[in-house]
Amino acid sequence: MTQTTSSLAQRQLALEIISGGTGLLLALFMWGHVVLVGSILTGERGFDWLATALEDYYIAQPTVLAILFLFLVHAVFAARKIPAQLAERKRIAELAKGLRESGREYVPTRTAHSPFRPHLESMLWIWQVRTGFVIFVLGSFHLVLISVDIFTPLFGTVAGIESVSSMARVQQGLWIPYAILLLCVEFHASVGLYRLAIKWGADKWLSRPTLHRMEQVIFWVVLGLGALTLVVLAGLVDPPLAFLLEGGAS
Numbered sequence: 001m002t003q004t005t006s007s008l009a010q011r012q013l014a015l016e017i018i019s020g021g022t023g024l025l026l027a028l029f030m031w032g033h034v035v036l037v038g039s040i041l042t043g044e045r046g047f048d049w050l051a052t053a054l055e056d057y058y059i060a061q062p063t064v065l066a067i068l069f070l071f072l073v074h075a076v077f078a079a080r081k082i083p084a085q086l087a088e089r090k091r092i093a094e095l096a097k098g099l100r101e102s103g104r105e106y107v108p109t110r111t112a113h114s115p116f117r118p119h120l121e122s123m124l125w126i127w128q129v130r131t132g133f134v135i136f137v138l139g140s141f142h143l144v145l146i147s148v149d150i151f152t153p154l155f156g157t158v159a160g161i162e163s164v165s166s167m168a169r170v171q172q173g174l175w176i177p178y179a180i181l182l183l184c185v186e187f188h189a190s191v192g193l194y195r196l197a198i199k200w201g202a203d204k205w206l207s208r209p210t211l212h213r214m215e216q217v218i219f220w221v222v223l224g225l226g227a228l229t230l231v232v233l234a235g236l237v238d239p240p241l242a243f244l245l246e247g248g249a250s
């Protein structure tokens with residue numbers, strides 16, 4: 001009996017490590033992604049130089065496959081916590097509605113933790129699941145599109161990412177799914193890191209409110225950079241850092 005309980009616990013730990021580890025790697029990748037795609041802020045020349053370098057040195061090709069793999073593994077292992085039954089999902093929806101309306105009333109408290117704290121944590125979890133669904137659909141589409149772009153000459157004139165074709169597809173309407181994906185990914189990643197930090201004991205060193213504030217700073221900074229990148233890709237704003245590459249050889 002004890003042995004069964006311990007092997008069950010070991011299995012759960014292994015599953016936690018896989019879903020948490022892949023989530024952590026994807027969140028770290030997304031910070032790198034913001035910087036790489038953000039090279040468009042220096043203009044088309046900076047973006048093309050970086051994309052060509054990553055492809056010429058065979059960094060982009062294995063990376064896109066590794067991210068696709070991590071993305072699928074994370075989706076499968078993290079999804080085990082999503083209530084599968086329709087009745088349970090309905091219950092979650094009711095719970096979300098209840099939580100949205102609760103906690104608005106003033107309750108005097110002298111304790112360090114507000115009695116409504118658990119509501120915030122539950123709301124974060126529910127939105128984690130909702131954004132996860134959106135990311136699965138839009139992220140899969142984006143990863144397939146980018147893989148086709150990197151490995152085939154279907155977009156543009158050669159195989160590989162080019163600013164001309166990237167900007168053209170964003171301007172032709174892809175900015176809409178990208179804007180939704182950006183919002184969901186940044187929320188999902190920053191809340192995911194916050195939950196991971198608490199799960200693995202970071203709240204022994206930093207209080208939960210501090211960790212939550214850190215999560216919010218990360219969310220707004222990365223979302224801001226991503227949004228600026230998107231409006232530049234959409235051609236609505238000129239690259240604000242173009243002056244950095246002015247005067248260089250073309």
Ligand code: HEM
Nearest residue numbers: 037063064067139146161166178181182185226227229230
């Ligand atoms: C190695 C894998 C990836 C590569 C090479 C890549 C590359 C790119 C490129 C070149 C763009 C510019 C638009 C375009 O060309 O269509 C872009 C935009 C974008 N990508 Fe990715 N991407 C990767 C993975 C991901 C993943 C896993 C996500 C999230 C699930 C994601 C989310 C976004 C978003 C939201 C944008 C819009 C621009 C922004 O505001 O950052 N990408 N990506």
